[in-house]
Amino acid sequence: MSYIIDRRLNAKNKSMVNRQRFLRRYRQHIKKAVSEAVTKRSITDMENGEQISIPTKDISEPVFHHGQGGYQERVLPGNDQFVAGDRVPRPPGGGGGDGAGEGNASDQGEGIDDFVFQITQDEFLDFMFEDLELPNLVKRQLSGNEEFKTRRAGVSNQGSPGQINIVRSLRSANARRIALTGGKRRKIKALEEELEKLEAMDPALKDHKRIEAVLTEIAALRGAIQKVPWLDDFDIKYNLQVKYPVPHSKAVMFCLMDVSGSMSQATKDMAKRFFILLYLFLQRNYERTEVVFIRHHTSAKEVEEEEFFYSRETGGTIVSSALYMMKDILEERYPTSEWNVYGAQASDGDNWNDDSTTCSTLLIKDILPKLQYYSYIEITPRQHQALWEEYETVAEAFPDRFAMQQIIDLTDIYPVFRELFQKKTA
Structure with missing residues (x-):
C-alpha cells in the first residue's frame, strides 16, 4: 500500500494541509463573515482578502479526563439559616456574578479574545462564489485556441x-x-x-x-x-497517441444597467455592486465567457467595463432601448447554435409610459427563446410599478429561464445574487 504525505507550505511556512482542514471545519463561520464583508466593502475593494473572527467558545475542543470515582468523605461548611428541603430565594436584582459582562470594562477578572485570522483573496472568492453556477450551460462548440487531450488510437510500427x-x-x-x-x-x-x-x-x-x-x-x-x-x-x-480538441462551453453575459435620472447615486452604487459580483463570478469560474455591457436611459449604448461602472451620464428612462440593442448584438455576433446566452438587468422599475409592455413583448417573442437564463433586479424600497408587473407575465411564460428579485438595501445584494445563481441539484 502506498501512502502520500502532503507537505506543502504556505507563505509563512505553515502546513497548507492543516490550513485547508481548518477552513473546512469552520466553513459556516467563514461564509457568514464573507457575506457580511461583501455588503460593507467599497466597490474597488470587492475582491481582496478578509479578516475572519471566530468566537472562542466555537473553537474549544472536547477533553477526556478521569473522574474522581471511589467513595469519598467530605466536610462541608454548615449554616444556621437553612435545613434540608428548604427553598433558597432568588437573589434580589436579577443576581449575577463577580465577573465583568461582555463588552464592559472591569478592574477584576479576565477574558479571552475571539480567534482572528486572515484569509487570502483566492480563499475569499472561493467562499463567496461557492455552490454557484450559470444555469443551463449546455451548448458546446470548437473554436479559437483549443485545448487538446491525447487518447489511444490503436498501435503503430514506430514510436518511443x-x-x-x-x-x-x-x-x-x-x-x-x-x-x-x-x-x-x-x-x-x-x-x-x-x-x-x-x-x-x-x-x-x-x-x-x-x-x-x-x-x-x-x-x-x-x-x-x-x-x-x-x-x-x-x-x-x-x-x-493522437491529439483531439476538447469542446468547450461558450457563454456571453449581457449586463443591462439603468442610469436614468430616477436612479439615485445610492441606487446606482447598489446596481454596480451587483454587476461587480456577477463580473467577478464569471471571470473566476468560467474561462470562455464574454461580457457585453449596456448602459441605458432614453437611449442605450454598448460600453467598455470602465465606462459601465464609472461613467456619470444620465437622462430619461426607456428600458426597451437596452433590450433592442441586446437583440441586435445577439443576432450579429452570437449565434445561439454556438453560444450559451445570459442576461442580467438592473433598474429601479421606473419606465416611460407604455414602454413596459414593449419590454415584455421583446423578451417573450425575440429574446428569451434564444437565452439560457435572464435575471431582472429591481432596486427600490417602494412598491413595484408597471415594469415589474409586465415582467411577472414573462416569468409565467418562461419559469425556468426568467427570474426576478428585489433589492432594498445593501444587505440584500449578496443573498439575492446567490439566490439567482444557486447551483441546482439534480
Missing part, C-alpha cells in the same frame, strides 16, 4: 520506447514465428511418424540408410527453426 505495447509486440512475434516455421514443424512431425514406423520394423528388414537420412533431415529442419529470431524489429508495436 516508453510507448511500447508489450502484449501486441509479443503477439506479433508469435504470429511471425508460427508463419515462418509452421511448414517445417509439420514436415518434422511427418518425418517423426515415418521414423517410428522404420524403427518398428523387423531388424532384418530395417532400412538403416533411410533412418539416417530422416534423422539428418529432422536435425536440419530443427536447426532452421532455431535460426528464426524470437523477437524481430518489425515485431515491436507502439501505442499510438
Whole structure:
C-alpha cells in the first residue's frame, strides 16, 4: 500500500494541509463573515482578502479526563439559616456574578479574545462564489485556441520506447514465428511418424540408410527453426497517441444597467455592486465567457467595463432601448447554435409610459427563446410599478429561464445574487 504525505507550505511556512482542514471545519463561520464583508466593502475593494473572527467558545475542543470515582468523605461548611428541603430565594436584582459582562470594562477578572485570522483573496472568492453556477450551460462548440487531450488510437510500427505495447509486440512475434516455421514443424512431425514406423520394423528388414537420412533431415529442419529470431524489429508495436480538441462551453453575459435620472447615486452604487459580483463570478469560474455591457436611459449604448461602472451620464428612462440593442448584438455576433446566452438587468422599475409592455413583448417573442437564463433586479424600497408587473407575465411564460428579485438595501445584494445563481441539484 502506498501512502502520500502532503507537505506543502504556505507563505509563512505553515502546513497548507492543516490550513485547508481548518477552513473546512469552520466553513459556516467563514461564509457568514464573507457575506457580511461583501455588503460593507467599497466597490474597488470587492475582491481582496478578509479578516475572519471566530468566537472562542466555537473553537474549544472536547477533553477526556478521569473522574474522581471511589467513595469519598467530605466536610462541608454548615449554616444556621437553612435545613434540608428548604427553598433558597432568588437573589434580589436579577443576581449575577463577580465577573465583568461582555463588552464592559472591569478592574477584576479576565477574558479571552475571539480567534482572528486572515484569509487570502483566492480563499475569499472561493467562499463567496461557492455552490454557484450559470444555469443551463449546455451548448458546446470548437473554436479559437483549443485545448487538446491525447487518447489511444490503436498501435503503430514506430514510436518511443516508453510507448511500447508489450502484449501486441509479443503477439506479433508469435504470429511471425508460427508463419515462418509452421511448414517445417509439420514436415518434422511427418518425418517423426515415418521414423517410428522404420524403427518398428523387423531388424532384418530395417532400412538403416533411410533412418539416417530422416534423422539428418529432422536435425536440419530443427536447426532452421532455431535460426528464426524470437523477437524481430518489425515485431515491436507502439501505442499510438493522437491529439483531439476538447469542446468547450461558450457563454456571453449581457449586463443591462439603468442610469436614468430616477436612479439615485445610492441606487446606482447598489446596481454596480451587483454587476461587480456577477463580473467577478464569471471571470473566476468560467474561462470562455464574454461580457457585453449596456448602459441605458432614453437611449442605450454598448460600453467598455470602465465606462459601465464609472461613467456619470444620465437622462430619461426607456428600458426597451437596452433590450433592442441586446437583440441586435445577439443576432450579429452570437449565434445561439454556438453560444450559451445570459442576461442580467438592473433598474429601479421606473419606465416611460407604455414602454413596459414593449419590454415584455421583446423578451417573450425575440429574446428569451434564444437565452439560457435572464435575471431582472429591481432596486427600490417602494412598491413595484408597471415594469415589474409586465415582467411577472414573462416569468409565467418562461419559469425556468426568467427570474426576478428585489433589492432594498445593501444587505440584500449578496443573498439575492446567490439566490439567482444557486447551483441546482439534480
